[in-house]
Amino acid sequence: MIIRCILTVCLLYAALLTFAEAFENEAVQTLLNNRCPGIYCGRQQLPDGNWSQCGACPRGFRANTSSSACVPCNSNPTLYDWMYLGFMALLPLTLHWYYIDSYLQSRLFIHQQNDGPSFTKVSLSFHAAAFVEVLLSVILTLLLMEPKGSLNVHSCPSFHLSDWYTLLHNPSPDYRYTLHCTQEAAYPLYSMVFVFYALCVVVMMSIRPFLVWFVIPSPSKRSKPTLPLPLPSHGKATIYSALYFLPILALLHALLAGLIYYSFPHVMIVVSLISSAVHFACKEDQSAKKLFKSTVSNIRNMVILLGHWLLHAYGISCIIPVSEVATHWPVFLLVPLPALFYILTAKFTDPKKVHSD
Structure with a gap:
């Protein structure tokens, strides 16, 4: 009797499994x-x-x-996806450094040398603050994405x-x-960029105003009254500029995210070339000897040039597949070539040597 009951239960269980499998197959x-x-x-x-x-x-x-x-969506981002996210993080960082250099370095805190302005403690503190702000925004963005609390995405x-x-x-x-x-x-490659830009604003407004207050002296506390006036307003200008370009970047991302995703390596290469040429073109003396000397002897000029080279190499690395890096690594040796080409050929394009008939 017990054996018969056990066999009956097993048969019913098998019938239920068969029915459930048939129902699932039918649904699929x-x-x-x-x-x-x-x-x-x-x-x-x-x-x-x-x-x-x-x-x-x-x-x-x-x-x-x-x-x-x-x-x-349980996949892990590809290397190209991470490169794209890195590019989106470099955009606000580069703009931060550009406006900091424009307001605090080139206009006010200029320690004039023979080869142009060099870094000052004030400008370096703002550059470091911008890097920390962007880095914190990146970490917080990754922590807020799924899986939350992890740097993975x-x-x-x-x-x-x-x-x-x-x-x-x-x-x-x-x-x-x-x-x-x-x-x-x-x-989340589309939405997380908006989260990143929003966090850039929040983190910047939590750090930069205190930096302006502590680092840049007020007019009443200056030991050298001959310095340009007003110094604090130019520290605030680095904040105001970010409040302009961050929303603009968000708008461009909203409209052109897909185009940027597939073209950012080429855009980075072209922009780094143009920016490097503009950097050299701003020098008054366009002789090859003077351009080379001003680049090597001035730390600021050297850092700017190395930054252009790194961006250029970053764009090239995004284009070359990972499996072919070992084969195409010599292409990275050509990164300094555009700068050398400009220095060696600048004398042929000097407007002072162009004579009209």
């Missing part, structure tokens, strides 16, 4: 046969096992290309330019109505 087959229109519309699995109507997947999910099921890979502009790809079945499936397909 139904999902495959009824794919959602468009490439970004998906279905969410409901608690009762059924599937919802086609629509936008929730944040952190993306529609599967084979069945239109919303699957979670879960993401969905970006396959096409359209992944950044899902708003433009809402399908219209039979041209009768529009199915709104706008979502963050390139999760």
Whole structure:
């Protein structure tokens, strides 16, 4: 009797497993046969096992290309993704340093030498503060992304330019109505940049005003009244400039994120070349000997030139695949070539030597 009951229970259990498997296979087959229109519309699995109507997947999910099921973004960012995020972090840092150099170095705190202005303690403190601000913003951004509390990031890979502009790809079945499936397909590469810019503002406003207060003396406390006036206002100008260019960067990211993602290595190479040429063109004496001497003997000029070289090398490293770096490493030896080319050919483009007939 006991054996008969055990056999009956086993048979019932096997029948239930077979029925559940058949039901699941039927549900999957139904999902495959009824794919959602468009490439970004998906279905969410409901608690009762059924599937919802086609629509936008929730944040952190993306529609599967084979069945239109919303699957979670559990992939790790590729090396190119990390390079892109590094580029987005370098943008505000570079602009911070540029405006700090413009307001505190080139205009006010200029220690004139034969080869131009050099660094001062005040400008170096502001440069260091900008680096700390951006670094803290990067760390906080990574901690806020999924998985929260970790420097790792879960993401969905970006396959096409359209992944950044899902708003433009809402399908219209039979041209009768529009199915709104706008979502963050390139999760979280799109949204985390906005979080980063917002944190840049918050962190800067938490550090920079105190730095202006402590580092730059007020007019009444100056030991040398011959210094330009007013010094504190130019310290504040470094804050005001960031309050302008950070929203502009956010707007550009909102409109051109996909284009920036696929073109930033080339943009970085071209901009570093142009910026390096402008740096040399600002020198009054365009002779090769003077340009070379001012670059080697002045720490500020050398740091600026090395910064251009690093940005140029960074752009090249983003273009070369990781598997081919060992083969194409000699290309990095050409990074100083544009600067040397400018120094050696500047005498041929000196406007003073151009004579009109």
